[in-house]
Amino acid sequence: MAEQSRLDNALNKFETAMRSFEAAMVRERQKEAKDANSQAESAALLEDRSRLAADLDRTKAQLSEVTLNNSEAAKRIDAAMAAIKNILD
Secondary structure, three states: OHHHHHHHHHHHHHHHHHHHHHHHHHHHHHHHHHHHHHHHHHHHHHHHHHHHHHHHHHHHHHHHHHHHHHHHHHHHHHHHHHHHHHHHO
């Protein structure tokens, strides 16, 4: 009888250890899934950053072009105003 009790006790301890091991494995799989998700989100953010940087570069180039065109238009308007003033004087 004592032998059976010791065997039952050992089996109970083994079952408890197996449940703990299985729970630890589930937590590890969840952590790995979360890490994979974080890596995917990080990659998406880096891609967004690259796209936004390219958009910013294009916008800066367009701004430079608009500024140059504005300067040229202002010079032409000044020249036209000077010509009209000369005609009127």
